[in-house]
Amino acid sequence: MFPRRCARAGLCLLFLSLSAGPALSAQSGLAYLGDELRALQADPFANPGLLWVDRGEALWHQAPPGGGSACASCHGPAETLAPLVPALPRWNSESRRLEHLEGLIRQCQTDQQGTAPAPYESEALLALTARLSFAARGRALSNQVAPEATEALARGKAFFYQQRGQLELSCADCHERYAGARLRGDRVSEGMINGFPIYRLTWQTLGSRHRMFRWCNEAVRAEPYAYGAEPYLELELYLRQRGAGLPVETPAVRR
Amino acid sequence: MALKATPAALALALAISLEPLAVTEDARIADGARLAADPQAGDCGICHHLPGHDARDQGTVGPPLAGVGSRLDRATLEALMTDARALRPGSIMPRYGVSATAPRVPGVLQGEALLSPSERAAIVAWLESLKAPTQATPHG
Numbered sequence: 010m011f012p013r014r015c016a017r018a019g020l021c022l023l024f025l026s027l028s029a030g031p032a033l034s035a036q037s038g039l040a041y042l043g044d045e046l047r048a049l050q051a052d053p054f055a056n057p058g059l060l061w062v063d064r065g066e067a068l069w070h071q072a073p074p075g076g077g078s079a080c081a082s083c084h085g086p087a088e089t090l091a092p093l094v095p096a097l098p099r100w101n102s103e104s105r106r107l108e109h110l111e112g113l114i115r116q117c118q119t120d121q122q123g124t125a126p127a128p129y130e131s132e133a134l135l136a137l138t139a140r141l142s143f144a145a146r147g148r149a150l151s152n153q154v155a156p157e158a159t160e161a162l163a164r165g166k167a168f169f170y171q172q173r174g175q176l177e178l179s180c181a182d183c184h185e186r187y188a189g190a191r192l193r194g195d196r197v198s199e200g201m202i203n204g205f206p207i208y209r210l211t212w213q214t215l216g217s218r219h220r221m222f223r224w225c226n227e228a229v230r231a232e233p234y235a236y237g238a239e240p241y242l243e244l245e246l247y248l249r250q251r252g253a254g255l256p257v258e259t260p261a262v263r264r
Numbered sequence: 265m266a267l268k269a270t271p272a273a274l275a276l277a278l279a280i281s282l283e284p285l286a287v288t289e290d291a292r293i294a295d296g297a298r299l300a301a302d303p304q305a306g307d308c309g310i311c312h313h314l315p316g317h318d319a320r321d322q323g324t325v326g327p328p329l330a331g332v333g334s335r336l337d338r339a340t341l342e343a344l345m346t347d348a349r350a351l352r353p354g355s356i357m358p359r360y361g362v363s364a365t366a367p368r369v370p371g372v373l374q375g376e377a378l379l380s381p382s383e384r385a386a387i388v389a390w391l392e393s394l395k396a397p398t399q400a401t402p403h404g
Contacts, residue, residue, distance in 0.1 A: 175373050176358045177366040186356070191324040193310045231368040 035252045038198035038207075038263055041189070046210075050262040058139060058208035058260020061132075061215050065140025068133060077122035080137075087144045094145035095257055098246045100155035107161055107242040110138055111217060129236035135215045139206050142259035150203055152253035158246065165247030168240055174231025180244075183225075195264050200225075201252040202245065204261020211264060218245055289389065296390025299383050306379060306387055311357070315394060326357060331396035341391045345384045360384060 039047060050056055069087050072079045084090060098109040108116075114137050115126035127134040154162050169180045183192065184200030191197065205218045212220075219241050223233035234241050300306040301314055309317060311325035336344070343351045346361035360378045379387070 172366045173368040174366060175364045175369050175376070175378060177364050178356060178358070182356045187325050191322070193323055194321045197325075226368070230370065230373060231366075232370045 035201060035255055036188075036199050037201050037203055037252075037255050037258060038261065039204070039258060041196045041198040042263070043196075046262050046264065050258070050260075056208070056260060056262060058206070058215055058262065061136045061139040061206070062143045062260060064132070065136035065138070065143075068136055069140055073118070073122045073124045075123060077124060080117070080122075083121065087140050090141050091144040091148065094142050095148045095249075096151040096153060098242050098249065100158035100161070102155070102157060105157070107158065107239070107246055109218075109237075109242055109245055110141060111219075112237055112242075114138065114141075130217060130220060135206055135217065138217065139215060139260055142205065142257060145257045146259060147256050149254050149256055150249050150252050152250060154246065154250060161243045162246055162250065164240070165243035165245070168244045169247055169251075174226065174229035176229040176231075178229045180225065199252075200248070201255055202248045203252055203255040204258045204263070206259065207261045207263045209263045215260065218248075292386050292389045293393045294390075296386035296388070296393075299379070300387050300390060305383060306360070308387075329391065329394060331394060333392045333394040334396040336391075338388065338392055341388045342384075345379075345388050345391075 039050065042050070053059070066087065069080045072082075081087075093113075094110060097113075098107045100106075101108050111129060111134055114134065118124050118126045127137070172179045172182065180200055183197050188197055188199045202218050202221075205221070206215045207221070208215050209221075216224075217236070219234075219236045219238075222241050222244060223236075226233040297314075297316075298305075300308045301317065303310075308314060308329070309322045311323040313319055313322040313324070313328035313330070315328075315330040332341075340351070344357070347359045348357035349355050349359055358378055361381070361384055363375045363377050364373075
């Protein structure tokens with residue numbers, strides 16, 4: 010992972026100064042932020058993402074229209090699902106598919122609450138995702154991948170290294186080779202997913218992992234995939250494994 | 265057009281074209297500078313520091329472009345602007361003069377180069393004009 014551009018002395022110093030801790034280990038996007046945003050993320054009153062966590066807590070206890078039960082009435086406190094979050098996406102051996110947090114929430118809305126699932130990127134889905142991820146704060150992203158998911162993991166990795174779009178750039182071109190450099194005003198991070206959903210200043214709102222993938226695809230003029238699409242689930246699985254050990258820090262604040 | 269190029273005709277043509285040519289070259293350089301910075305066109309500032317722009321909004325992925333007209337000759341700049349990855353294998357600088365072969369290029373952009381020949385010529389003219397301050401005369 011050591012950037013080739015370390016040949017250029019200045020950037021080498023930059024890189025070394027960023028990698029406090031074990032050499033060449035994964036770094037959260039937090040390590041690439043300026044002091045101001047770092048402070049904003051850490052501030053329990055000013056972090057704008059906490060608004061969604063609060064909304065999520067309210068939704069968790071609220072019965073859906075039509076006589077269904079609230080999430081809490083079956084699951085108890087949101088904290089009971091905390092161990093699940095750092096292990097997602099995971100392989101479902103019955104459906105033989107990958108599932109991520111948004112998908113599990115939507116499935117419960119359909120199967121257990123008898124309501125229409127909240128659309129991807131809706132305030133309700135972001136709020137519930139934020140609430141459950143917040144419950145997992147500080148827990149390390151898991152390294153575990155079911156043997157049945159080995160091929161999906163390999164496809165996720167291939168996605169990360171595949172150049173795409175009119176600019177012909179891969180995720181790795183930016184987030185591995187040039188991590189630490191600046192793309193226009195933005196310091197490029199390692200593209201880790203431990204802070205999601207993130208409050209992104211560019212968006213002026215909270216956004217999911219798949220929204221970020223779509224944004225990064227469009228940045229290189231590549232056709233994005235739909236929210237929840239298989240290639241994004243596979244990519245998400247690879248990124249979870251790539252960032253294994255990083256603590257969940259939802260809701261992260263990013264540029 | 266089979267005009268006979270008599271010395272007189274040539275002299276006349278030169279006299280007419282010289283002044284406008286100089287103006288056109290300046291205009292072309294200005295055009296190149298604009299196209300290089302424009303996020304809808306070259307968008308070179310995403311990776312490079314373009315002289316005259318605030319460094320805080322500029323990229324550091326590629327080298328700063330100040331003085332590049334003294335470092336590289338016209339042929340090299342033209343080659344870079346056509347297919348940077350052919351000239352510098354392994355580079356991530358996009359290929360501005362050829363259509364992408366990578367997957368997931370949106371339908372409307374398929375078969376399209378990032379920049380047209382005239383846009384690339386303007387950017388090359390601009391790059392060539394970026395001389396290092398200490399070095400008044402280029403050495404190719």
